[in-house]
Amino acid sequence: MDRHFEEVEHTADIAIRVWGRDPAELFAHAARGMACQMADAEGMGQTIERTIDLTAYDAETLLVAWLGELLYLSERDGCVFTDFDMLEVTPSRLRAVARGGPVTRHRQHIKAVTFSDLEIVHTDAGYETTIVFDV
């Protein structure tokens, strides 16, 4: 799949549309898309590695929990995560390894990942969703 994510116009906040051939790829692309909103992700180091293990009520809640976890770790550890090994992604469980590094060029602060009109859609080519971030 060529398209990973793109930015979508939103008056006050920011939104990205994300594609993936399977849920694991969708979740990885969403995380990468979020990182690109937070910082100039090109050429960033990958000196920090975190293992993430989450359970959630359904796939959308899991997606919000996954991105929210990365936001939290970014704030706590002063870094942005840009590379992801998705070990397991089911509608209610996620295990992954995230790698990233300290940010040299911040783009913008993301306060939170919202559920605004959030729906993971199954298409002929795989999966697609649009995520709105509160900034």
Added chain:
Amino acid sequence: MVQKSDFQRVDKYIWELPKATRDDMRVPARLFGDAELFDAAFRDRTVEQLANTATLPGIVKYALAMPDFHQGYGFPIGGVAAMRVDTGTISPGGVGYDINCGVRLLGTHLEQEEVGPYVQELTAALYRACPSGVGGKGRMRVSERELNELVTHGVKWALKRGLARQEDLAHTEEQGCLAGADPSKVSARAKERGRPQVGSLGAGNHFLEIDVVEEVYDEEVAQAFGLWEDQAVVQIHCGSRGFGHQVCDDNVRGLQSAVRKYGLQLPDRELVCAPIDSPEGRAYYAAMACAVNYAFVNRQVLAMGVREAFEQVLAGKVSDFDLFQVYDVAHNIAKFEEHEVDGRRMRLCVHRKGATRACGPGYAGLPADYRDVGQPVLVPGSMGTASYVLVGTQKAMELTFGSTCHGAGRVMSRTRARKTVSGADLRKELEEQGIVVRAGSNKGLAEEAPQAYKDVSHVVEVVHGAGIARKVARLRPLAVIKG
């Protein structure tokens, strides 16, 4: 899709979307604006989100949008919704992530020309005293036990710690402490994020400004608020930082299952809610109240930083460098208030998301010195333009559950603002207007460019014309500090 033609014009400033427009609306929706602002509502998803808000269980009278409305998530920004406490719901998405983002206005005893020679120096001192920026940490550290006390008692905690004056409490919405806060309902993660950030501005649209009162519209009310033409004042705009974001995030996720448990049908998952009278609803309220109190204390600690900075720079140079508190008011909150509905007094849970309480004269919750005139309403404009001090009205009590606008309201996305505005040029423009600017980055500056917002004066004319607040004074910035 809601169309323009679905709306009926009630008067010059009120547009009503009948309940019958959508099967799932429980009450009509009302949008406040003149013809130009009404047209603008259809350029993004504002009206769809307003109609969605009207579907929430227990909502009374109307779902309302103040004239600074724009698309948000769940509720539109500028949204007001009041719920019955017996059968109604409380929605974390109806308050937002930056719980009790709000404004505090401090007055000086100085005229512009007395402050003028020291504005550069004051700005530098304020920048040091009031940390800002992404993940910015405050100057004080609190233990977990202290944080629990802080979020339970709000500004009363600060008073005990010598970080507030009695009159600061009196001049804060809810006296700086929303009752019902219970830190045991707040996650460890929210506390972890909140502990280092007490007394910090943050980034985004948050700011600290030194302003001058450029024009007074209502002498009598201005006098009651301690404001006069040419006076230097200070505005602090920020919220509950990572603590509030995490409380909202925990609850928006946590309540997803409650929606199914209570059989609620919602058109947007961000509108997630729970019955007010349920364990989930009570837990959210108790946690949200903690974040409300955190934000009051955050602005209180920043205000003490402002007082310190003024003393540092101005002691011995001017007659009186002290600052007094005009008022502190929330823009994102849910609160229990009494209002009249169809001739009956009712206790309601009023959600304000990007809206300001605007109580009229005689309201019991007001401090004695403001009771005869009404509550100060603080409306910050976009950076480098104007801000307004308004006063609440009886008409707001009748039309909008005592609510009015909270700012200018965005019209342009941050991305488009960054693409069309050069932060460096904007900084130059502001400086050419004589405004001192301290900002974390030019990009951040560009995102908050005045072009990205509605004209705050236009919005204020509408609320004044509609009678849901009255103009008292206009402020012009002398210095801006941004994260």
